Structures are given as C-alpha cells and as structure tokens.
Amino acid sequence: MDWSLLTCAFTGHRTYAPDEPALRDRLRARTAAGEAWRCLRCADFTVGAADGGGPADQAPDVSRDRHLRDTVVLRVFAVERLIRVVVLVLGAYAVWRFRGSRGSLQQIFEKELPILGEAGLDVQHSRILSWIQEALGASQATLGWITAALLGYAAIELVEAVGLWLLKRWGEYFAFVATGIFLPLEIHELIQRVTLLRLGAFLVNLALLVYLAWTKRLFGLRGGRAAYEADRRNSSLIEIERAAMTGPAKT
Known part of the structure; x- marks a missing residue:
C-alpha cells in the first residue's frame, strides 16, 4: 500500500516553494492548466500555487513512505489505548456505584441464589458466583482502593494515548x-x-x-x-x- 498517496487522497497534498532557484525548478512544472508543484508527501505534481514558501531548511516536516506508515501504526495503538481508558473509567464508575448499593445487591443475591440452585446451577462450585460473593463481601475501603487503582491505570493509558497520537x-x-x-x-x-x-x-x-x-x-x-x-x-x-x-x- 502506498501510504503517501492514500493520505494525500484523504487530507490533500502538501506543497512548498523553496527560495533556492535550482531546487525550486525541480519541484515546479509548467502545465497547460497552469503552474504545478510536487507534493512533499507523495511526490506527485498538483496544479495550483504552492501552500507556502521560503528557505528549504524551513520547509514543513511531512512524513512520507515508511515514516508515514509508522505514524498510522502509532495512532492505531493510541486509539486502542484510548478504548482501554474508556473501559477502565466505566469499570471504576461501576465499582464506585456498587459501594453505595452493595446492601441491596446482597439481599437480591441471597434471595435469588436458592432459585439458581433449583434451576440446576452448581452454586457451590460456580466460579462466577464465587467472584460475586467475594465482591459483595469486600469492605468499603477495599472497593475504594479498587476504584482508585482503576482510575490510576486509566490515567497511565491516557498519557500513553496522548503521547503516541502526538508522535x-x-x-x-x-x-x-x-x-x-x-x-x-x-x-x-x-x-x-x-x-x-x-x-x-x-x-x-x-x-x-x-x-x-x-x-x-x-x-x-x-x-x-x-x-x-x-x-x-x-x-x-x-x-x-x-x-x-x-x-x-x-x-
């Protein structure tokens, strides 16, 4: 895949007119439709005035070829990290809400547990039911620490996402x-x-x-x-x- 052409198709070309005459002539062409400049990303000529100009050393830093591919890959990882942030924050919110309604949930669980046994579920050896019982028996302080840990982990993932997205x-x-x-x-x-x-x-x-x-x-x-x-x-x-x-x- 030509990442440069693909990016230009979505975001447009990036052109620049350097002050140095010899270099300027290599990036410019005369066409029947008018002046054309080579794109700094995909290297194709595009008709119209250059986006900017000045000394060649001050030309915009435009990623191309494999460096542009690296940019896309890192931003995919950044999005994946951002999805983790959302999941972790939602998990922290759920645990925090559970702290306030644990008593009512405990009553519901104890009421429905015999019904689950009568329905054929092995309530004595069910791993999921065991986790639920452990959570219901956790102290307020423990649940608070779990909430803080989830938010802390989410903060780490958010910093990762921002740093990777900004390259x-x-x-x-x-x-x-x-x-x-x-x-x-x-x-x-x-x-x-x-x-x-x-x-x-x-x-x-x-x-x-x-x-x-x-x-x-x-x-x-x-x-x-x-x-x-x-x-x-x-x-x-x-x-x-x-x-x-x-x-x-x-x-």
Whole structure:
C-alpha cells in the first residue's frame, strides 16, 4: 500500500516553494492548466500555487513512505489505548456505584441464589458466583482502593494515548516503560489460565514494545535518536532532490 498517496487522497497534498532557484525548478512544472508543484508527501505534481514558501531548511516536516506508515501504526495503538481508558473509567464508575448499593445487591443475591440452585446451577462450585460473593463481601475501603487503582491505570493509558497520537518522543518512551511494567503480570495471568482476551492483550502489548524499540530506535537501538532523525530527514523529498542535484559522491 502506498501510504503517501492514500493520505494525500484523504487530507490533500502538501506543497512548498523553496527560495533556492535550482531546487525550486525541480519541484515546479509548467502545465497547460497552469503552474504545478510536487507534493512533499507523495511526490506527485498538483496544479495550483504552492501552500507556502521560503528557505528549504524551513520547509514543513511531512512524513512520507515508511515514516508515514509508522505514524498510522502509532495512532492505531493510541486509539486502542484510548478504548482501554474508556473501559477502565466505566469499570471504576461501576465499582464506585456498587459501594453505595452493595446492601441491596446482597439481599437480591441471597434471595435469588436458592432459585439458581433449583434451576440446576452448581452454586457451590460456580466460579462466577464465587467472584460475586467475594465482591459483595469486600469492605468499603477495599472497593475504594479498587476504584482508585482503576482510575490510576486509566490515567497511565491516557498519557500513553496522548503521547503516541502526538508522535512525541517522550510518549514513545512512556508507552514502552508503562507497557513493559505490566508485561510480567500478563505473563503470570497467562500461566494461570489462557483466555482469548488475556492472550490478545498480551500480544498487542508485546507487538507495541517490539515495534517501538525497533522502528523508533529507542534506548540507542540501531543508532538511537540521531540515526532515526537522520533517516527521517534523508527520506524527505527536498533532501532527495538536493542529493539528486549534487549527484553521486566521487571516490
């Protein structure tokens, strides 16, 4: 898939008129329909005046090719984190509401439990009923701590989502550390019992860790940030055209 063309189809082209005459001529064309400029993202010519102009070094930073793909992938992870935030906040709200209505729920549960037994349900060995009984027997303080823990976890996920969506370097490090901290707990849960939900969450988090470390060159991997920024600059259309003007280096 050509991510550059796909993005331009949805958001429009990005053009720029550099002040340097030679570079300017490489990005501009005369057509029967008028002046056309090459898009900094997809490199196609688009008819009309350039979106902006000035020194080439001040051209807008436009992601393209694999760097644009990385942007899309990170924002998919950001949306996944945001969905977790919503689920966690709803869970915290449910626990908080349960604190105030636990007495009435206890009465309903004790009233309906014999009926469930008569209906053929093994109430003595049901895992779900056991969880419900444990929750009903929890103290107000315990439920308060559970609510706080859920909200705290939601806050962590929200910071991850914001950092990844804005494509911030600190967001990438924060997401890596925050995800890595909970990975041993997820492994422990999988050892206890493998479920589709647990396995799916573990694989998503593991994929994020590997993706961040490798593509974003975190913690000095593959040359670190300097190598990443150099590769990003060299992939820009203006830098490619500059290199084409100078030609191959002589040995």
